[in-house]
Amino acid sequence: MGQRNTLKIHPSDNLLVALKSLEAGQEVSYNGDTLVLRNAIPAKHKLAATDLKAGDQVYMYGSIVGTVNEDIPAGGLLTTENTEHSVSAYSSRQQQDGWTAPDVNRWEDKSFLGYHRADGQVGTANYWLVIPLVFCENRNVNVIKNAFVQELGYANPDVYRKYVSDLTEQYKQGDLDAIREQSNPPPKTELSKKDQLFENIDGIKFLTHEGGCGGIRQDSEALCGLLAGYIYHPNVAGATVLSLGCQNAQVEILEEKIQDLTSDLQKPLHIFEQQQSGTEYEMLSEAIRKTFLGMVEANKMERKPAPLSKLTVGMECGGSDGFSGISANPSVGHAGDLITALGGSVILSEFPELCGVEQELIDRSVSNEIADRFIDLMSRYSDAAEASGSGFDMNPSPGNIKDGLITDAMKSAGAAKKGGTSPVKAVLDYAEYVREPGLNLLCTPGNDVESTTAMAGSGANIILFTTGLGTPTGNPVTPVAKVSSNTQLAERMPDIIDIDTGPVISGEKTIEEMGEEILNYIIDLASGKYKTKAMQLNQNDFIPWKRGVSL
Structure with missing residues (x-):
């Protein structure tokens, strides 16, 4: 393809992309035409391929990507000062020609080695999850994390703690010059399987968050739906869930969301509610024991x-x-x-980063129902952003x-x-x-x-x-x-x-x-x-x- 200074992406574009930093006065060629640059053009930025008048729309990837608010000569730099956000309107689905799929003959007989779940999904990894239903349980989740990660061999080497220890020792010895001049080799950050107790489990993960209560009920429902998806996920072997008991994100909502995904989860799920469990020690000890036993079972799975x-x-x-x-x-x-x-x-x-290409995706939808759902979700999201005083143009x-x-x-x-x-x-x-x-x-x-x-x-x-x-x-x-x-x-x-x-x-x-x-x-x-x-x-x-x- 040879060396290029600029690129015109689509035949209908009136912009060129600078593939390297270009100087003012430099000549660039594309498609047999020659332009003299009116400005220095930093690499990755855009220059006008033709004279643009104030109010002209600018095109890139074959789509409208803005409107210029002042005259820009051919070879001039487009900036946030002379170019404003602008997009094409979109409407209902227009039928398109059928899709020509790429040739995949060389991959049709290929496979990957994954973890086969009882529901037919296949994971690319094998994890155990520990999840709080509400932020009040984050501290207890972190207690379990501190108990498990190091002992099971999932903690990366703490290179920064060792670094501070070395600096402390040099300071105690009064050797500040050594600290100022110190150069460190690249640290070892990756664990090997031999460090792990369970060689077929990639890790135990802790999904702390700041939700579950205090917001609107829809947020707690959405959180439960999200957590249900993580529990059901093919990369997950099982999960431990901690609930306080009085929060908006109730255990029953999580169970309903899981039921929406599958009538038979077929993987271990241990749920503990602190307000019903007696002391913290009793709850966490039981959670740790059941989690450990669950990981023993999860470790029996192998890639196939x-x-x-x-x-x-x-x-x-x-x-x-x-x-x-x-x-x-x-x-x-x-x-x-x-x-x-x-x-x-x-x-x-x-979705905010699909603003301006809606019509293409609408037309690529396989049915009017799917296209209309996309239009509805995009419109409601955009309206909500504008109602809050923002908009997709601020992305x-x-x-x-x-x-x-x-x-x-x-x-x-x-x-x-x-x-x-x-x-x-x-x-x-x-x-x-x-x-x-x-x-x-x-x-x-x-x-x-x-x-x-x-x-x-x-x-x-x-x-x-x-x-x-x-x-x-x-x-x-x-x-x-x-x-x-x-x-x-x-x-x-x-x-x-x-x-x-x-x-x-x-x-x-x-x-x-x-x-x-x-x-x-x-x-x-x-x-x-x-x-x-x-x-x-x-x-x-x-x-x-x-x-x-x-x-």
Whole structure:
């Protein structure tokens, strides 16, 4: 593909993307045309491909991504000062031609090694959960955590405590110069199986949160639905739940939500209510004993071959940059198309980051009913945001803007590429579980952790997380693989990046080639051959979405 300075993504675009930092006065060529740059253009930012007049709409990815509020000559830089958020209106579903699925012949006979659950789901990991129904029980959950993690061999080496110990000793010896000049080798942060008592259990995870009471009742119901999804999740062998007793998130609501998912859970679930258990010591001792015995049983499970149709892959982006929609997002989108063609499921969430591409997703829906549900959820979410004094147009973060995503529509058009091109088979509200193979749209915020928390609760047994700026986000039960949009990030932050799609920007690989590599990585990750960087760092982020106000 050769070296390029700029890229025009779609034939109808009137913007070019700078693939490297360009100087004012420099000439750039594209499609046989030559432009003289009117401004310095930082890498990842956008320049006008033609003269733009105030009021003109600007197009990227073939979609409207903004309106200019002043004249911008060809070769001029688009900024937050001269370009405003603007999107196309959307309406009811228009029938589209059928989807041409990618060729998946070479993967049709492949499998991954997973944990087969009695309900037919297959896990890519094997965890035990300890969950509070209300924030009042967080302290008791942490008591159990402190009792278990070190003794069972799941605690990463505490390199920072050792570091402070070394500094303390040098201080006591009066050697401040040694402290100032000290250089440390990279620490060992990953555990090996030999450190663990239970070799077939990947860990015991503790989902503390600040919900369960004090907000509106709908928030507690949504929390119970989310926790039910985690308990039912194929990566979970069993769970221990702590309840206070008087909170809004009652045990009965959790049990109803589990019943909605399955009439026969077929995995151990131990529930303890403190107000009915006597002393704290009595409750926690019993919880620890039953949890330990449950883990003894869970350790008997072993990985066995499973078809790729048993994969449910969530697609997330965070710390996005101006290359995310060009390299990382379409690459994972192609991997998702391969998975759906093989009978698996894909989840695309972050509804605020679908602003401006609604019509495409509406038209890709396989029925009017599914399209109408998407329209309804998007409209209600947008109205609620505006009623609170905000709006989807306020979604880009300072980091997004600094790295070239200057409007929400521009960010959304690139973010939607994570959904590939396959038909939309289902639209889910928050805390609903994936039931349909193919592409599922899940209503979540754009917040990285709230979104990944929700996708895991809806059944994602792998999550691909694209980033251009870098983020450490992980999840307690679902492996989260970080996919960098550019090689510089992968080289600068190798402790958090798992896959580098920078070769797409340099022209060394196509999106299709990168997507195929990602699918092969997913198969190995699902088989337990790798631990993601987030898993190695024990990064267990869990934030339920609180949709209402506090009362």
